[in-house]
Amino acid sequence: MFRPDEQLILPARPVDPPAPGFPLIACAAPLVVAVAIWMLTGSTFVLLFAILGPVIAVGSMVDVRRTRRRTRIRAEQTHRAALAALRTKVEQQRTSLVHAAWSRTPSATGILSDPIGTVHWSARPPAPVLVSLGSGEVPSGLRLEGAAGPDDEPGIRALAATLTGAPITADPHDGIGIVASSILGRALARGLLVQVAAALPPGPVGLAVLPPGPWAWAASLPHAAARSPVRLITVCDTGSAIGVPAGSRSLVALARCLEELPTGCDTIVRLHGPTRAEIVRSPVHAVGLCFRPELVTLDQATGFAVRLGERARTAGLVGRYGAVPTAVTLAELAESDRAAARSSLPGTAAGTSRMPGLACAVGAGEAGTVILDLVAAGPHAVVGGTTGSGKSELLVTWVAAMAAAHPHDAVTFLLIDFKGGAAFRPLLALPHCVGLITDLDGRQAGRALASLAAELRYRERAMLSAGARDIAELNRAETRSNPLPRLVVVVDEFATMLTAFPELHALFVDIAARGRSLGVHLILCTQRPTGVVRDALLANCNLRVSLRVNNRADSQAVLGTDAAAALSAAVPGRCLVYAGEGDPVLCQVATTTEDDLRAIIGRGGDKPSPRRPWLDPPPRRVTRSDLAAVEKADAVTGREPGGPATGVLLGLLDEPEHQRYRVARYDPERDGHLLVVGAGRAGKSSVLASVAAQYSVTAQVLDPRPDVESVWDTLAEARGSLDAGSRNALLILLDDFDSVYARWGDEHRAAALERLTSLLRDGPAAGLFVGVAVQHLSGALQALPAFCQSRLVLRMPDVGAHVAAGADPAQFDAALPPGGGSWNGARIQLLQQEPGAVRPPPGREPEAVVGDTLAGHRSLLVVAGSPARTIAALSAAHPGEIVNLSTGASVEAGRLKVLADGGAILVGDTDTWQAQWSLLGLLRPHTAIVFDGCGLADFRAISRRRDLPPPLAPGRNRVWVLRPDGVVVRATLPVPR
Template sequence: MDAESLTLPAAVEEPPRQPVPVLAALVPMAGGVVLWLITGSVFSLCFAALGPLMMGASLVDGARTRRRARRHAAERADEGWRRAEQQLRERHRRERREMWRETPDAAAALADQPLRDLHPVDESTPIVVGTGARRSVLRVSGDEGERAREFRERAGQLENAPVVAPLGRGVCIRGPLPVTSAAARALVVQLSLRHSPVQLALSGAGLETLGIAGLPHAGRPRRGAWRVAVVIGDEEAGDAPCQIRLREGGGEVPEGITTVLDVSDPSRGSLRMGTVTSEVRVECLSRPQALVVAAERVEREGAVAQLPDAVALSDLVVGEERTGLSAAIGRTDAADLVLDLVEDGPHAVVTGMTGSGKSELLVTWIASMARAHGPDEVSFVLADFKGGTAFDPLQGLPHVAAVITDLDEEGARRGVESLTAELRRREGLLAEMAVRSVAESDGRVGRLVIVVDEFAALVQEHPDLAVVFTDIAARGRALGMHLILGTQRAAGVIRDALAANCPLRVSLRVTDAADSRTVIGSDEAAELPGGAHSRGLAYVRRPQDTHPVAVRIALTGASDLRGIAASSDQAATRTSPWLPPLPRMLDLRDPTVRHDGAGAVLGLRDEPALQRQTPVLLMPGTDRGIAIIGGSGSGRSSALRLLAAQCPSALTIADDPEQAWDAITALDDGGPASSLILCDDLDRLIATFPAEHGTAFVDRLERVIRSAGDRGCTVAVTTAKVNGQIARIVDALPLRALLRTGTKMEHLAAGGDGDGFLRDRPPGRARIGADEVQLAWIADDTPRSPSTDPTAQPWAPTAGVVGVVAPGVRRVVEALRTAVLDAEVTPIAELAGEVAGASVIHPSSIRRVLVGDPDSWQRHWSLWQAIRASGEMLVLAECAAELRTLAGSRELPPYAHPHRGRAWSIVDGSPPRRVLLPQVAPR
């Protein structure tokens, strides 16, 4: 209680006496004598008289100072004691209040309803046998004087506190019968207020005599409850382990009872516990008071107390009338409880904390409806968002059309969205029948019950789906669609628009009284006892009920479900209210993607909100194009193979950068284009180009895409990532198919939303716009042909003198001497004896090929200029940087592979031309 100790003020100490100032008095006396001896004047001796006077004055001043210090110390001590007394009263008042709250008697429990814990009642359970003095837990430190000792004695004794004894084997009350009866009533009422009927059971003939037989604890004892017998005189206590026995006068105390209360009048008594005897004030309760308390207890928890401990579904009677969706779900204190989701609903809310039996209630309700109504009358869609196993026992019932769980996030979203399509489908059916509701359809349209276990989790994971349930709640009655929404808490989860259409309410035990009031209009569900015995206890409130009805929910066993399934074998099993999910692999020959019109099939689109799956087509020559984005193994290359198989005239941009460069250059220059242009792994292709060529390639491809509509062609590209220059190409294409990506960041960069990233998305599963699409697949049976170099032409000299720029001059010279037999191949380093430019360029019948590295040509600049003017320049692809500095070419040359025998040839100032020199390629 009080962790801090109370500190007493220190005792008043006597101020010290001031010492006599002898030295100060001798100095004036000695000075006066010396002056008399020097001056001979008798008046000098008057100065000597000052010494005794100063000493006397000092002593008087010291005495006055001591009196003042003594008075101030006493005042401080008195103030400290006043504070200590005030703290003592406050600490005792707080300690006393906490004691009464922890162990209240009948009056305290009635004034402030005690909190009931889940601990079972046993011999150690405390019982308040009266009011008296108890040892206080307050600790006092400080002074040790007489006053402090008296203060400690008062601090250690707490008056008007509850005197508590362990229940043990019971209590014996002796004295006049009217007084002992009043005291016994108070003890019994105290126990009944502090403990529920699940924890405590009352028995004995004395209950009726004392007028407390009406307490809910006095009914049929609950399994596991601690039994207390109330007996008078020598009556038998039965097999109760504890008793409250009344004896008139000083009768003998039964064996085992160690708490004896002797009362002579209603205000005083003597308590004996073992060898200790103390005086206490005994609480007494009159018979009319006990009757009022018993009636109030019965009203508050009596119905729950009279419920059976357990009920099986097979114990409930199936009603003869099967109108609506009537089903018995449990038993009250008087009869089976039957709920009709049509008449009492059309929708219901079920609340209950973890461990209260909410899942068992939903299973029983579904099983009971299935037992009373065939699959042609009712079908169920079950949504489990608390682990995925709550409805496993029900999956064998033919009534169950579909089960969705939070383990399949995409399937759950798809299932809930499909319910909107089911609403429209039912509206269409009723319109065709020319009826206003399912009730008027003569059974041609069955009812659909959607059961959600943990509705709060569903709304938290998919907040946009809450509007679907609100729509069903508003229109479901006429269409035969009903909701049963289970949740741990209703406040803040079941919105007003939804709650207004859910008049049928069931609440198991909840922790917050506000939740209980929200659901059933009272606090009773929050006051249900805890523990295993309270599992399955619930309050039901229907629109016609003036107050909630207590019910014990029946338990459904495997044999019950097998019997229901067997009795429904002859009935047609209900089909799912939505189409099956998209296949994980879709063959192009599958009938679901067949179409009669033009166009190439991309895949199958899932539209759960419209309850249909339709082929997705790409119209070559009409659509501008599509970007297919996905990581490794996502199926992006298979998608292009699919399009190429359906459009044999498609132009595929090769993955070789030289061929890709030539193809895009031809398209950009206005060359003939196919109706379908395909480019696979665009990001990898661009990465193989140098930066300048990569930028030019993207620019040309973008121009082709933007002019595709005018040229009657369609462009389809694939890429693993969308960043940098690739984003321009993707943005230029009107369609975007987003497959599985490697990371969520790549998914977001590609334009996907945060909820759409699924690490286990199957290959070929794409998101096109807001729709889920499974791309079709075709086998890769294209024959592999050996690679060729159709974009490079073998080189042959076209002028009398050729200047070759190459690294490794000696190796290139040797290679050209074997490749060009009709020419003289010379390193320019060997031309030192010749006139630079003149003799070399002079017309001759012998062709000359001069080879040098960039530095050598810089030193023979005049010779190089002469070759530029009338000869041929040949720059190997390894010297791409020198193409502009030496050849003076400002136009970007066609891309050429370095170190693979490629070079650029320039004649008469024409644009660079890529040529093939396989002899100079490194071995």
């Protein structure tokens, strides 16, 4: 098998080894030895061995020569085999190169024998296209490495240097001149024209013959009907340059002598006969190169032209009744005959300011301008086309054409592009465009698409209130200055959108079913219509447009015929249009330029902007003025019946399914307890502070600092108020409760949660409500949502935490700004308070030192985890005597009592005080006990109490003080020096 990178190496010629010399020493050595033995022994018999040396030497030489001869024969055989293998390899590579050359440049004979299989029209007009003049010898480009001897197999280098029977090529774009008799010259030119017509597509490439008489058959070629081609092939059979288009380079000229050829022929061929031709001039071949020309008869060319014309019509490159242009602009369509366009659609008036329906000119066909009308032929359309076929250009032109033919109070466009939106972005400048949805923001796309269902309900309500049956009757009966415009939803990559949002298929089926009367129209575009646009949608999509598709099934799905699969890839924008009856119409879609869009924008006038079917996402910062504006609009439209709103302001609710914003309020008596869940810096503290600032105007608010002492005391105070039967409205706000909860010990944690649960359960009946903010709901805190009727979920770190907070996973958005979240299932942006509007969290009450707490007590008993540290802290603040009982010094109990009565401080660890139990019992009724650095076990061992003392904040020298009356309070020791 031929490999382009395979090396061809000539085998080296075998070299004979040098002939060995006579073994003189081997011959003389036995003689010397035999003489020496004879002289020693005197035996003459030994002398017989002397003659063995020469005999052995002669035998060795004979054997060496025999071996050399055999080696030389084997080497020559191996060399001949290598040469034969090399020749075979060279012949294989020559055959492969010749085959590849004919594949790149199919011969006219091959094209005529299989016109369907060899005609692909894959070449573009600007690209060079080579044609074959005939077959001959051309350089192969193969190189043989290594040196060959003079007696090597003859001709192997010459065999590798040339290709026999390869195509002799020329580029018709550079001009080809043929010097021959009329019969031979036309036979060769017909072959060249067959190759050009098979390689280049009609439309972009045209054909002109001078004179037409001998070339009447060429009129059947589809290239002869091309209008304004990009490249023109001219056949000059006049023997002179008269009539050749000025500057023409794609030329095939025939003449009887060189002097009659027109200028511009870079390749000139002289025909000596039907089997022999010669290169006279060529930029690639040697002058004088002889080859066998390829001749085509008139009958062969005529049959080929007819078959190629049918192929071109099947591929949509020319129409049944005439040529279809390969390019047209929207401006050229606007300048075409408007009367002809109006006559093709009765009742329409193209170009008027308010023409019925949505008729517009989108391209050119064989009969003139092609008009599409979503109202008359729709109400919806399906567009199919593979990559590179011109789908995006078709959609842009269709939208621009409707915008040019109808004002923006008659039609609006919602554009959906799941390829990034680059193709549709120029259309955003049109006053008709109400939005562009792309796949770059899936959440915004889902939000906007959800608004479409609300738009259908809005239009239904509008027609119901006007008593109209459809949008046309509504707008005729409408007395307002702003009638309800038609809405055209244009979806590029419909299959990609359904992959991202499969639930939208039901919505589009609903729009397709009700869109005609409601004035909502769909243009659905996809690469693979098969299996994507289902029957429920296709049943209402009567207008079908198909550009080139990859297979017949896709063409059948759109048009009911496989014609779109045969459209050529050489002409982007070529399509077939089916409007529900008759045969599909061949059309070349117009291109839209920036100048076309600017002209449409300039005709917009001073009319107000059209109503949008969807709102922008809520702002990142919501102020009181924003909420006031929304509430005022709700009051005007009557969307919020039921009297004045109550409760504190929370923020702005986004309700795309109702096409509106709404003010969110929190009223504890109506909404119950509040649970706020969110990550750090998501806005939890801000919303609690905002609620506290607003609610404290009319009721009491307990808003403690998020530490173990303040929250515990607040819960205790609230529980005490509840137990006392208080009926005053009270709101308790607990920030970062999960963090505080984690810092409590096990017993305090269980008691605090029980106390909070009792408040959540019993509080509403007494007018007490709780707002709790946490970052995570884990462990025992997972029971909180069951007691909280209202839930605010702010930004969470991941979807798992979002779902654990009880929110819908579809609403998770890691990019939410601070204050963004979900309020009882709806998207909310919280109110951002103006500076100074939020009441700062209440300050802590002054913390008492030991002396302040023990005012009126002269003595003090201290249970210390570290007596030395406690004594160091008390020494600076207490002027009296301090006795360290833990040193082990022997002090009588009576003496200690005297010291205590005199105002001394007695310090000892737990074990010491238990050893002095009688003294402790004697002093306890009238002396306060301080617990410094002690745990619950130490407290209970000394106090003999089972109840929980209040928790102590760590790291602040906080202590418990058990007063003589049995009350446990907190205090703060001085910082030791």
